[in-house]
Amino acid sequence: MARILLADDSRLSRRILAGALRAGGHDVREANDGAEALEAYRAERPDCLLTDLLMPNLDGFGLIEAVRCEDAGLPIVVASADIQQTSHDRCHALGVAALLTKPIKGEPLLAAVDGALNPTGTPSV
Secondary structure, three states: OOEEEEOOOOOOOOOOOOHHHHHOOOEEEEOOHHHHHHHHHHHOOOOOEEEEOOOOOOOHHHHHHHHHHOOOOOOOOEEEEEOOOHHHHHHHOOOOOOEOOOOOOOHHHHHHHHHHHHOOOOOOO
């Protein structure tokens, strides 16, 4: 079981994503925006960050950049409705492990998070 920090300003999206992650056996901490997520990251040091891009107070890009300054290797998955190529390119430049387009079903979400947590494909113990 991994500790996942989920940052999304949509309560509905958080409920759906967190439910899928919990059903997959993960422990989930939810944050309402990027600023709250950054505080939670610093306090709890999760195993993976799952974030939206478009949020108030601190957007997903700002959150990812701040986290990368502290932990270059943290697995990060982006789940966003933003389909602009420039956003995708920026995510890849920031070392995001996976980029999912909303709406997201549980199976692709779990596959992306599990792949980010275990990029070598070696079964985790």
